[in-house]
Amino acid sequence: MKHLYFKIILFFILLFSASLLQAEGSEVAIPAITGEITSTKIQKKETLMELALREGFGFENIVNSNKELDPWNPQTGSHITLPGRAITPFGSAQGIVINLAELRLFYITKSGQSIDVNVFPLGIGREGRATPEGEYRVVVKKEQPDWRVPAGLRSEAPELPAIVPPGPDNPLGDFWLGLSAPGYGIHGTNRPYGVGRRISYGCLRMYPDDIEMLYQEIIPGEKVLITYQPFKAAKDGNELFLEAHPDYLDRYRDDFQEALHVISKTGWPGEIDYALVKHVTASATGIPTAVGTLAKQ
Numbered sequence: 001m002k003h004l005y006f007k008i009i010l011f012f013i014l015l016f017s018a019s020l021l022q023a024e025g026s027e028v029a030i031p032a033i034t035g036e037i038t039s040t041k042i043q044k045k046e047t048l049m050e051l052a053l054r055e056g057f058g059f060e061n062i063v064n065s066n067k068e069l070d071p072w073n074p075q076t077g078s079h080i081t082l083p084g085r086a087i088t089p090f091g092s093a094q095g096i097v098i099n100l101a102e103l104r105l106f107y108i109t110k111s112g113q114s115i116d117v118n119v120f121p122l123g124i125g126r127e128g129r130a131t132p133e134g135e136y137r138v139v140v141k142k143e144q145p146d147w148r149v150p151a152g153l154r155s156e157a158p159e160l161p162a163i164v165p166p167g168p169d170n171p172l173g174d175f176w177l178g179l180s181a182p183g184y185g186i187h188g189t190n191r192p193y194g195v196g197r198r199i200s201y202g203c204l205r206m207y208p209d210d211i212e213m214l215y216q217e218i219i220p221g222e223k224v225l226i227t228y229q230p231f232k233a234a235k236d237g238n239e240l241f242l243e244a245h246p247d248y249l250d251r252y253r254d255d256f257q258e259a260l261h262v263i264s265k266t267g268w269p270g271e272i273d274y275a276l277v278k279h280v281t282a283s284a285t286g287i288p289t290a291v292g293t294l295a296k297q
Contacts, residue, residue, distance in 0.1 A: 030092055030108060032234035033241060033288055034117045035085040042078040047071060049193055055082055056207065058103045058121030058196020064246065064286045083286050086119055087232040087243045090265065095223035096138075096186075098204065100124055100131055101230040102245045102286060103196050105186070105204070107214060120214065123194040123205035130249075131202050131226060132181050138222040140178030140185070141215065147172045150183065153201055173208055175215040179224055186224075187211060198248065231255070231281065232288075233263045240268045240292030242277060244284045255281040263291075270294035 040055060048071040052062040063071050065083040074080075088106060089099045097106040107118040125131035144166035154160050164170050173188020186204045188211040189195065195207050206214065230247040233240065242259060252258040259281045263272065272292040280289050 030088055030115055031117060033085065033087050033236050035119060037085050037287065038082045040080050040082060042069075042074045042076055042080060044076045046074070046076075048074060048080075051080060052121075052196055053192055053207075056121070056210075057082060057084075058123075059193070060103055060196050060198075061121060061286055062196070064284060067283070067285065081287070084119075085288050087234045087241060087288050088117065089227055089229050089232060090262075091225060091227060093223065093225070096218075096225070098122065098131075098224065098226045099232075100133070100226065100228045101247070101249075102243075103198070105206070105214075107217070109217070118214075120206055120210045121196045123189065123197055123200050125200050125202040126198050129200070129202045131200075131204060132184065133226050133228055134181065136180045136184075136224040136226065138177050138186075138218055138220055138224060139180050140176065141218065141220060142176040142178070143215075144174060145170070145172050145176035145187070150201060171205075172203075173205075173211060175211045177211075177215065177218055186214070229262075230284075231259045231262045233259070233266050233268075234288075235266050235268060238270070238294040238296075239290045240266065240270065240272065241288040242280050242291045243286060243288040244281045245286050246284045268292060 042051060048062050048066065048069065049059050052059045061083050065081045069078055086104065089097055092106060092108060094108050094110055097108065103122050103124055105120045105122050109116045146166065147164040147170050149160045149162060149164065168190055171190055173190060175188050177186040179185050184203055186206065188208045189205040192207055194200065194205055228249065228251065230245045232243045240263065242263065244259065247255060256278050259277055270292050276289070276291045280291060
């Protein structure tokens with residue numbers, strides 16, 4: 001299974017950081033933007049859901065970045081944009097950062113003057129069972145976990161047992177990272193087509209290979225930030241980038257004004273193409289787009 005893995009080596013001070021980590025008295029910058037946009041083509045009789053699984057992306061991310069295509073019946077050979085570039089969410093720090101709005105997990109680590117940013121697609125809580133936002137920690141690591149079926153889910157499906165043992169019928173997959181939010185965790189899945197969708201009972205599901213990699217790296221006590229940021233902005237050199245995802249919670253009355261508010265948090269001193277800002281927020285493709293430039297001195 002492919003996953004998004006981007007390593008950024010930082011020497012001295014990077015001027016385009018979105019946030020800072022403290023390390024042995026020096027400041028090490030987390031990159032504001034990571035990864036790259038790539039592409040592929042639809043194979044015969046392949047849906048976008050099948051392509052997302054093949055390429056290791058989330059389903060909704062693929063759909064949003066290829067809105068001109070029918071997700072269930074795209075033409076064979078169609079060009080597909082793979083949205084591998086992402087702006088790091090505001091407030092990011094060492095540990096796990098989850099942006100529910102984009103259905104992605106950012107795992108950020110440091111070693112001296114080196115920053116690693118790993119980006120993974122996620123399945124999150126469905127409507128009525130939203131994954132909670134907040135600051136948490138990993139408190140439990142468990143391989144081959146039992147699934148203790150939530151009482152509310154058993155009331156919807158009385159045929160479910162109280163406990164599902166490890167195995168192919170266990171929706172937690174092979175690895176469980178329990179959070180300090182009671183009953184919630186990050187885990188694998190026996191239904192990979194649910195990754196990149198709002199379909200779970202509130203937990204966060206990952207592709208099997210992705211959770212295995214993350215599980216090996218995480219230690220109990222790891223910080224976890226769960227946030228909701230449909231709009232992200234960052235400075236990268238002489239350009240200002242904006243990334244927009246659908247505001248599925250309808251939290252913001254005016255997407256354009258919220259995007260401008262997010263841009264203002266970057267301290268951007270240059271010009272802004274407001275018409276392009278409106279287009280980016282309206283299209284919500286999830287692809288970072290340059291919406292401003294600094295005039296050459």
